[in-house]
Amino acid sequence: xxxxxxxxxxxxxxxxxxxxxxxxxxxxxxxxxxxxxxxxxxxxxxxxxxxxxxxxxxxxxxxxxxxxxxxxxxxxxxxxxxxxxxxxxxxxxxxxxxxxxxxxxxxxxxxxxxxxxxxxxxxxxxxxxxxxxxxxxxxxxxxxxxxxxxxxxxxxxxxxxxxxxxxxxxxxxxxxxxxxxxxxxxxxxxxxxxxxxxxxxxxxxxxxxxxxxxxxxxxxxxxxxxxxxxxxxxxxxxxxxxxxxxxxxxxxxxxxxxxxxxxxxxxxxxxxxxxxxxxxxxxxxxxxxxxxxxxxxxxxxxxxxxxxxxxxxxxxxxxxxxxxxxxxxxxxxxxxx
Amino acid sequence: xxxxxxxxxxxxxxxxxxxxxxxxxxxxxxxxxxxxxxxxxxxxxxxxxxxxxxxxxxxxxxxxxxxxxxxxxxxxxxxxxxxxxxxxxxxxxxxxxxxxxxxxxxxxxx
Numbered sequence: 001x002x003x004x005x006x007x008x009x010x011x012x013x014x015x016x017x018x019x020x021x022x023x024x025x026x027x028x029x030x031x032x033x034x035x036x037x038x039x040x041x042x043x044x045x046x047x048x049x050x051x052x053x054x055x056x057x058x059x060x061x062x063x064x065x066x067x068x069x070x071x072x073x074x075x076x077x078x079x080x081x082x083x084x085x086x087x088x089x090x091x092x093x094x095x096x097x098x099x100x101x102x103x104x105x106x107x108x109x110x111x112x113x114x115x116x117x118x119x120x121x122x123x124x125x126x127x128x129x130x131x132x133x134x135x136x137x138x139x140x141x142x143x144x145x146x147x148x149x150x151x152x153x154x155x156x157x158x159x160x161x162x163x164x165x166x167x168x169x170x171x172x173x174x175x176x177x178x179x180x181x182x183x184x185x186x187x188x189x190x191x192x193x194x195x196x197x198x199x200x201x202x203x204x205x206x207x208x209x210x211x212x213x214x215x216x217x218x219x220x221x222x223x224x225x226x227x228x229x230x231x232x233x234x235x236x237x238x239x240x241x242x243x244x245x246x247x248x249x250x251x252x253x254x255x256x257x258x259x260x261x262x263x264x265x266x267x268x269x270x271x272x273x274x275x276x277x278x279x280x281x282x283x284x285x286x287x288x289x290x291x292x293x294x295x296x297x298x299x300x301x302x303x304x305x306x307x308x309x310x311x312x313x314x315x316x317x318x319x320x321x322x323x324x325x326x327x328x329x330x331x332x333x334x335x336x337x
Numbered sequence: 338x339x340x341x342x343x344x345x346x347x348x349x350x351x352x353x354x355x356x357x358x359x360x361x362x363x364x365x366x367x368x369x370x371x372x373x374x375x376x377x378x379x380x381x382x383x384x385x386x387x388x389x390x391x392x393x394x395x396x397x398x399x400x401x402x403x404x405x406x407x408x409x410x411x412x413x414x415x416x417x418x419x420x421x422x423x424x425x426x427x428x429x430x431x432x433x434x435x436x437x438x439x440x441x442x443x444x445x446x447x
Contacts, residue, residue, distance in 0.1 A: 027433075064370055
């Protein structure tokens with residue numbers, strides 16, 4: 001078996017090889033050799049003035065290298081530096097916000113304690129307090145604990161796919177259908193309410209009657225706090241009732257089909273112990289006077305010290321503590337005895 | 338001796354002063370640096386070969402930098418700037434390696 005030599009060696013191959021040889025072997029500037037040849041013909045002169053020229057040239061070279069290095073270091077991480085600074089800003093602001101929120105919780109707890117202490121001092125106040133607690137627990141203003149279900153809803157994971165042009169692997173973010181929007185969370189929360197949930201929180205944000213779930217600039221805001229995918233929705237309620245009711249509901253069925261269709265995350269699981277903290281930052285919107293029990297306190301037992309401007313009707317507002325020190329010596333901001 | 342000191346002084350000056358490079362010149366700065374390095378290695382090799390010439394060195398340095406910048410500028414205008422600058426870097430890199438090998442042979446006889 002003999003190997004047959006090709007009859008015609010391709011011209012281009014030889015040319016490109018000689019080009020590469022030229023490139024690889026003649027790395028020195030031809031000018032040096034020519035200058036040397038020229039000098040060889042003339043008398044050998046000492047290259048004294050050359051020293052200065054070379055020094056100037058090398059100074060320029062060094063300057064160029066230094067500036068290039070400084071420039072590359074300054075400009076390349078510019079975007080990265082901006083990003084890091086922004087992340088620092090976000091973290092600092094988030095920390096401040098969390099601190100303020102913790103302080104708000106503390107102060108709210110203190111206010112509640114003081115209010116309870118003030119209310120329990122009188123019979124009528126005790127009744128008002130129990131009514132208040134009932135209303136507060138219904139509206140998510142008290143921390144609650146109990147069994148329930150946890151629903152995890154999340155965006156579709158980013159896909160790896162091959163770019164048809166470059167053949168590179170690239171990450172593709174999920175499209176509109178694979179992204180959880182504000183209305184998805186609204187629908188799920190409403191379905192949980194109708195399935196019998198007693199208290200609901202999204203990523204730790206407790207739902208009240210006035211809590212908003214909205215989208216702004218691609219981020220979902222729950223009560224004006226940004227939450228990120230995957231969203232954990234915790235609902236307290238009887239799991240034996242809540243779980244099947246929710247899973248079999250129209251919404252539950254719908255989102256289970258979305259898992260197959262759009263690869264979103266949707267997971268419902270039973271939880272034996274859930275703790276939902278109280279909703280923060282409730283404004284006082286409504287106040288009414290406590291109805292007068294039977295006989296208004298007479299102006300007979302006026303305590304010493306405060307010559308009070310007695311309220312005309314005798315009924316004191318529950319929300320605004322009024323100086324009603326007419327009949328009772330115990331300070332009850334919630335009205336007369 | 339003096340040229341070496343001049344090189345170090347130049348680097349330190351560039352790092353300390355950090356002159357602001359005009360925006361239109363910034364894309365050509367890395368290419369210019371590579372071209373300058375090529376001139377420096379060529380000069381060192383010529384020195385070791387005993388055929389160093391100051392005029393050739395300075396002229397080759399300046400023209401290398403200008404031509405490399407010009408080639409990349411032309412490429413930018415034609416829409417192949419990135420590819421041409423890659424080509425310039427490859428060619429200059431091969432020359433730098435070849436000269437470095439020659440310098441190595443001179444210095445270590447290996």
